[in-house]
Each structure stands twice: as structure tokens, then as C-alpha cells.
Amino acid sequence: MAKGRGRMEPNFDVPEGRVRDRGELDLRLSREDRAGTGERVGKRADDTARAPAKTAPRRTQKKSGRRRRSWLSRIAYGSVVLGLWAVIGVAGLIAYHASQLPPIDQLAVPKRPPNIAILASDGSLLANRGETGGRVVSIKELPPYLPRAFVAIEDRRFYQHFGVDPVGILRAIGQNLTRRGVAQGGSTLTQQLAKNLFLTPERSASRKIQEAILALWLEHKYSKDEILELYLNRVYFGAGAYGVEAAAQRYFGKPAKEVSLAQAAMLGGLVQAPSRLAPNRNLPAAQARA
Template identity: 75%
Template sequence: MAKGRERTGRVEPRFEAEGTGDPASLDLRLSRGDRAGGGVAKGTSKGTSKGSAKAAPKRAARAAAPAPRRRRRSFLGSLVYGTVILGLWGLVAVAGIVAYHASQLPPIDQLAVPKRPPNIAILAADGSLLANRGETGGRTVSIRELPPYLPRAFVAIEDRRFYSHLGIDPVGIARAISQNLTRRGVAQGGSTLTQQLAKNLFLTQERTASRKIQEAILALWLEHKYTKDEILELYLNRVYFGAGAYGVEAAAQRYFAKPAKEVTL
């Protein structure tokens, strides 16, 4: 028990060269063999060095190759971003212009197609027409009374895409702008039948950008309010044919001395 309880002396670590007792004389520097990887065989090291030397240009080429692509992608990304931003600002500007010109019109919910001025027809005893009295020069006719080729002729000449557009024809507008720029003047108009009707019903004949914008707004309203055939019928009864004749009935009486339903090709 006494031996078990006997304390053992503490042993301190000593850093000194063997046999000198001087810590300063101890060389603690690491040799090549003590460093990590220092024990690799010389042949292996040379082989690795040669392999690394051969692979270095390939790695450099691989690292350098994607750089132009990255620059190209960066340029394209900037271009797309800039285009999107400009497009959004353009939409905001267009919306602001449309809202301003729409505010100059009567409220949409109060709009109504004005009634056609009355016409007085003087008939003979046998029912034949002797004369018309009124601003329009002829009565209102329905599209069903007319021969089919008459309304089709107006669509073919004035607005070929009448039955497919929503009141505004972007293709027709682009074509008109191109023709006008090429010929350096107003060679063509881009207005649809609906826009022409809107101008005749609600606006003046002045040629201004403000009137064209209001014309487009009213054309969209007409397309929402009426069917295509109703719009075409309104147009055929309101368009001015000259010589005081408004509408196809008055024009047929004025130029051919017969009703519009009897007009031939």
C-alpha cells in the first residue's frame, strides 16, 4: 500500500542536443523527407513534372477558350436587358399618350352613334322615286338589300383585312408608312373601314396626330360595340361619295339613276 501511494516524479520535456545540454544547439529544421510528399520517388516526381508541363498548355487553352463566349453572353444579356427596358418605357409612354387623348373624348359609356339626318323621298303614283330632299340625298339601306358584290368591293378596295382585325390594322399602317417614306409624301393611308367610320361619325377631317389617335380609340370602341356587318352597314350609309351624296343609296341615285340594290358590277 505504501509503494502504491508513493508519488512518481514529474518528467518535463527537454529540447537540447544529445550530450550537450544546450537547447540552442538543437537543429529543428525539416528535411525534404520530413515534408508532405517528400518521400515520393524521384522517378515519379519527374514523371509528374513532365506530365504537368505537357498538360499546362492544354489547361491554359481550356481556361482561355470560354472567355470570348462569356464576353459574348454578357454583351447579349446587356442587349436583351436594354431592349426590354426600352420596350417597357415605350409601352408606358404609349399608354400615357392614349390616356391623355382618351380624356379629351366624351366618356365611353356615354358614346352613341349619332342618328343619320332624315331624308324625304318624293314618290310618283306608281311608287317610283321622283326626288329626294335632305342632307344625305338618299335613304338608309340594310346590307341584306344590297347585292353581295357591293359591300365586298368596298372591303377589297378599302380594307382587305376588315374581318380579321380589331379596328386597327398594324400591317396596313406599316405598309402605308413604308410607301409614304419611299415616295416622300402621303401616298397611302393606313386607316381601316372602322377608323374611317369613327372619323365620319365623331371627328373632324383635320389631319393631325391627335385626331389619328382619337380615331384609333373610337375604332376599338366601335369594334367592341357592333358586329362587323353592322359596322360595314353603318359605313356604307355614312361615307361621302361626292356631289352631296352620303351613302351608297344616294350615290347610286346620283350617278346611275337607280337604287343601290340594282347596281351591277
């Protein structure tokens, strides 16, 4: 049936006369005979030859990057841990010294010792008798340059800080280190008032911490002008004069509301060392300080 339809079956038999060399009928394929295999195999061989040279530096870079990141992460972690422990330590120190003070709700500004003023028949002051040497004056009674003189010489950032001035403390530390001694103090007017009201003149780290705690309490309870008024009426000016009114009467023979600008500057300069700079004892030093 195959012949009737005209189909020809494939015949792989080669006549004997044409078979001269067996190599002519070698049907095995070489690498070059396969389509595209030569290039692919060559590329694969090249890739496998180059692979170790490429991957080795990458692994080294990855390892070095991981080492750097691990060191940085360790330093950052250690810094955070040290910072937390420092905060805990400072908080514990403050809590301990705060426990040595009276309870905050029981704190109150002590009353000023009474003063007796002896007046003439025309109302003029003849003498003051008492521990303070003068009456309490309101800040509104004083000329504006008088309280400003104290702010300028004792605490220029008085209206900016919250009772404790970190900038002033750092500046004082820098000045003391440069001059190799206690050349400047870092206490604010509020801290000085807290020391005068509640603490002793003792110089110690414990007292400074308590002073700072009390300064924060004063700033919370009173306004800036009220704190400045309390300060002007309590600070010591030498020669037994407590308060700016007593100092003006003692040194200039006039009330504080009548002092001049130069006299206000002299009063402001007395606070640093009232016994040494008192005008009735050392007028040239008081004038130089003013």
C-alpha cells in the first residue's frame, strides 16, 4: 500500500561502491556542530573561572561592613546605657538631698526680722533699730536702674533661666579653669536668695544641690520681679545693713528710691564681698567695683 500511494520509505543503506571511508558516515556531533552550544559552554567556562575572583572581594567587603556596623552599634548602645545610668544617678542624688530638706508643701519664705524706725515730728527718719537696719521696699518704689544694676553684675540671664543657669555654670567653670582658681561663681540671683533664706553659708557640693532645688521651688512659686524684690530686701551689704534700703541709709544717708545711678552701681557691686568692699571701710575698692 505504501508503494501504491507513492510514498518512499527512508533508506539509510549506502551502496558499497560509495563507501570509501567510514569517516564520511560519522554522524556524531561535535561541540561546534551544536547550535549555540559553543558560545554558551565557553561563557559558562569563563564564568566559572572568573566566579571565585568576583565573589571573594564581595564577601570581604560584606564582612568589613558588618564589622564596622557592629562596632558602631556597640558604641551607640554603650553610650545610651551610660547616659541612662547617669540620668538615674543624678536623679537619685537629687532625690537624696531633697529628702534632707523640709517637705515642699511646708516650705515658706521666713519673715524678715522686725525693724523700728524712729521718726521726727515732721516725718523724717531719725534712726533705725533692728537687725536689718531698714524697712522693706517694693521694687516699684525704686528707680529702674537700681534693680537692673544687680541683674547686670550678678545674673545677666536672670529673666531667661529657670532658677539654675547651665550657661552661667559652664562659663564659670571655664573661667575658673583658665585662671586656676575660683574666679567666678555660677550661682544665679535665685540661688543666692535660696541660700540666704534657707541655708547656711557653708560651701559644699551637698549645699549647692540643695540650693539648686530650692531655687527651682522659688521660681515655681514666685514671679521674677517678686524674687528680685525678695533678694533686694534680704541680701547683706556690709556694716550690719540687710536690704537695699538699709544700705542706702547707711552709706549715702538717703532712702533707696533717691540713690543716683553711680550709687546704684556701687550698691550692686557690694554683694560680691560686702565686708571687704564696704564704702566706709574701703572706698577706692568700692568705686573700682562700681
